[in-house]
Amino acid sequence: MEKIKNDQNINKTNINWYPGHMTKAKRQMDQDIKLIDVIIEIIDGRIPLSSRNPDIDELGKNKSRIIIFNKADLADKEANKKWIEYFKGKGFFVVETNAKSGMGINKIDATMMEACKEKIERNKRRGIVNRPIRGMVVGIPNVGKSTFINSYAKKACTKTGNKPGVTRGKQWIRVNKNIELLDTPGILWPKFDDEKVGIKLAITGAIKDDILNITDLSIYLINYLKENYKGILNKRYEVDEDKEKVEVLYDIAEKRKCLRKNGELDYDKAAGILIDDLRSGNLGKITLD
Numbered sequence: 533m534e535k536i537k538n539d540q541n542i543n544k545t546n547i548n549w550y551p552g553h554m555t556k557a558k559r560q561m562d563q564d565i566k567l568i569d570v571i572i573e574i575i576d577g578r579i580p581l582s583s584r585n586p587d588i589d590e591l592g593k594n595k596s597r598i599i600i601f602n603k604a605d606l607a608d609k610e611a612n613k614k615w616i617e618y619f620k621g622k623g624f625f626v627v628e629t630n631a632k633s634g635m636g637i638n639k640i641d642a643t644m645m646e647a648c649k650e651k652i653e654r655n656k657r658r659g660i661v662n663r664p665i666r667g668m669v670v671g672i673p674n675v676g677k678s679t680f681i682n683s684y685a686k687k688a689c690t691k692t693g694n695k696p697g698v699t700r701g702k703q704w705i706r707v708n709k710n711i712e713l714l715d716t717p718g719i720l721w722p723k724f725d726d727e728k729v730g731i732k733l734a735i736t737g738a739i740k741d742d743i744l745n746i747t748d749l750s751i752y753l754i755n756y757l758k759e760n761y762k763g764i765l766n767k768r769y770e771v772d773e774d775k776e777k778v779e780v781l782y783d784i785a786e787k788r789k790c791l792r793k794n795g796e797l798d799y800d801k802a803a804g805i806l807i808d809d810l811r812s813g814n815l816g817k818i819t820l821d
């Protein structure tokens with residue numbers, strides 16, 4: 533009994549709100565990873581660190597690794613460059629993409645081949661030809677896994693179906709004669725060592741915003757924008773952003789005529805407008821990590 537109570541408390545403090553799910557997803561991924569050569573990890577370019585779950589490094593330690601730096605269209609261009617260099621420096625192959633528009637997708641084939649070069653050469657030496665390299669897309673919720681798979685694979689190719697005995701129950705998408713992709717992406721759980729990571733995940737929409745208070749999120753965002761993207765709040769809402777962060781939120785509520793029924797300012801509504809504007813890119817290209 534005592535233990536259950538504790539678990540519920542953990543849920544309330546938002547550290548780990550889906551432990552059951554997480555264990556199951558991880559076990560599934562452990563199995564799937566055995567079937568593939570290369571892990572295609574999708575991250576949200578606005579939060580390149582916060583949108584990664586480092587468990588993938590352990591799970592995929594013997595596999596080739598590609599990072600898809602997705603939602604690059606919403607993130608700060610200068611920051612994108614720096615983060616991409618950072619990941620390359622760690623030994624990852626990196627492709628910058630907008631999975632929604634298709635930007636960068638044409639670079640995936642060559643990157644897959646490059647990432648699996650050793651494997652392809654080993655196969656050749658052993659006389660194994662015509663064996664496609666196999667990849668699996670992984671990432672935390674909402675980073676664009678489905679959009680990516682659709683954009684990269686689904687349109688132009690056929691499903692290979694089940695291969696009895698070898699890959700029972702698995703659907704593979706044949707991208708071209710050299711490449712196959714596991715049809716279903718692996719879902720990683722966001723990680724919350726740090727409260728700020730949770731806040732950034734909620735602001736960008738990776739986790740449900742009812743888990744964290746939207747006004748708190750907006751205050752964090754206002755403070756961050758004041759410090760890192762001077763002028764953006766002023767430009768969008770015509771507010772004096774040098775004011776204290778809470779007052780900036782009041783001013784946004786006023787400018788946007790966010791009123792409750794009793795005529796008082798509705799800060800929650802203003803917070804919602806701000807967060808929506810960030811998510812849709814209306815505030816401009818912003819990186820939070």
Ligand SMILES: Nc1nc2c(ncn2[C@@H]2O[C@H](COP(=O)(O)OP(=O)(O)O)[C@@H](O)[C@H]2O)c(=O)[nH]1
Pocket residue numbers: 602603604605606629630631632633671672673674675676677678679680
């Ligand atoms: N602007 C932008 N939106 C994207 C991009 N990739 C995905 N999205 C959007 O992000 C949301 C989540 O994408 P989805 O593929 O469902 O994520 P999944 O949960 O990882 O499968 C959807 O609204 C997509 O249209 C991108 O590169 N740029």
Ligand SMILES: [Mg+2]
Pocket residue numbers: 677678679
């Ligand atoms: Mg999906």
